[in-house]
Amino acid sequence: MAKVACLAWCALALGGALAQEPQHADYVWRLPRGFPTPAVPADNPMSEAKVALGRRLFFERRLSVTGRSSCASCHDPARSFSDGRAVAVGATGAALPHSAMALVNVAYNISFGWTRLDVRSLEAQMLEPLLNDHPVELGLAGRQQSVCAQLAADPTYSENFAAAFPHAGVAVTFEHLVKAIAAFERTLISGRSAFDRYVFDGDHAALPEAAKRGMAVFFSREAGCAGCHSGFNFAGNWRDAQGETGKPSFASNGTSERAIRVPTLRNVALTAPYMHDGRFPTLEAVLDYYSSLGEHAQSRRGSRYDPRLPRAALSARQRTDLVAFLRSLTDEAFVSRFAGAGSP
Amino acid sequence: MHIRVEVLSACMLLSAVPAAWANGGGAMEMPQANSREESPQDKAKERYNDGVREVRKADRFQDSAAQLVDPAKKERALHEARTRYSSSLAKFQEAVQLDANMHEAWNYVGYTSRKLGNYEAALAAYERALALKPGYPEALEYRGEAFLALNRIPDAQQAYLDLFATNRGLADKLLAAIKSWVATQRAAASGADPATVEELDKWVQERAQIASQTAALTREGSAAGWH
Structure with missing residues (x-):
């Protein structure tokens, strides 16, 4: 109950404080070809200064109860901002119910989290890892003011906050901290993979033949992969500056009693283990599972399984080709962009 | 009289031809009459709208020419198309003289120039349109x-x-x-x-x-x- 009240207070505080913030219409997105302009909340406009502050805060270990964890502890840039664990582990060592979602292209999400439909902004989502106490993630509930005081006492942070929130009376606040990190996360845009060079740049040699065959399988109705992993982000419906393309994309694939979010497949080769609970260690294991679903497609009819799942088993060759295609979605430049940004 | 009948038959044929018209944009909404004195931008819109009407007719004649088998009829339809592309080009040129920032009109200057075979002029006009609207x-x-x-x-x-x-x-x-x-x-x-x-x-x-x-x-x- 206390947690609910705290979250509600924070949400109200965020909503109220941001109404006075001026728009920064001059922010220039550096988007890959074929990517739409992300939606940005009217009360948290983008600015270079805010993104730079958010980037620093993202790697800041003082944002945890132990002083040893940061956002990057569960969202490691080298793993496309996931953590390589089956389920995430909080600052105090508590296991979380799900794996850490990769934050790549998170700016385009309609809702956030593996199972929640009601969390509709990065700012709102961030309150969970920062403040949750059952289980503890970063464990800042009740410590917001002391954390802000620590940051305000740091001359560089004080300067960074002032630059990011130039019109605020008090720049170093918890709301501003959340907004800056959200602004930084909106810039985690990845779309310069071999697949993108092939499709959008017209470099027809960018994909090996196996990946091209895998691409044909991926987009076929038989395999059904693109039924859920559609859109430029391979994550189903999205939100951009034009609006939302539909409802948040969830699917029932038999790994949970409830529908689970369709995650992006961009940089998927970097985000093992797979599924919301990390049950599959490799892409091959994931495809084996989907192939088995295809093999039993007839018996699935009318069940709780998503009708978009494979309609037939995948051959060994198809699975190999699909893995080659999925590996072609890795954007090396995106990963190297954050090399040395701060160890998680 | 004979030419008029041919042109009319070309127009009738067109109704069965799939539309392959210019995709540069439709007519623009004009301010209400007598609401205020007409500005150069308003006049430019008028010329632009005249040009759009004309260019659509030109497209129809060109499409019908493609369907005609008789060489003489085909040539007459093409001649009619060229005539109308010329007159629409003049309207779009007037429009951009009145309002040099009208990217739609520059686009149509390019389109009609291209249809008349003036490719370099067409490219120059498209550059203007793209400079105004990247x-x-x-x-x-x-x-x-x-x-x-x-x-x-x-x-x-x-x-x-x-x-x-x-x-x-x-x-x-x-x-x-x-x-x-x-x-x-x-x-x-x-x-x-x-x-x-x-x-x-x-x-x-x-x-x-x-x-x-x-x-x-x-x-x-x-x-x-x-x-």
């Missing part, structure tokens, strides 16, 4: 077709890729034009270098396959429309 898809598509007419194949391919990322419909239209260029070059006795033509044909086929496979990446093709 990424303007209609101008990108028209410019791609002008590149084709000038045998500037790499430029036409780049125009296609630019459109592919932003407007699949117009990208498809340009790809069809490139495909048509390949067919024309193959049929011509002294067309482009055969190796270039064959290489481009292979490129067209691969792009068509990519476009078909990746329809699910677009806004329209996202999960909402899959079932």
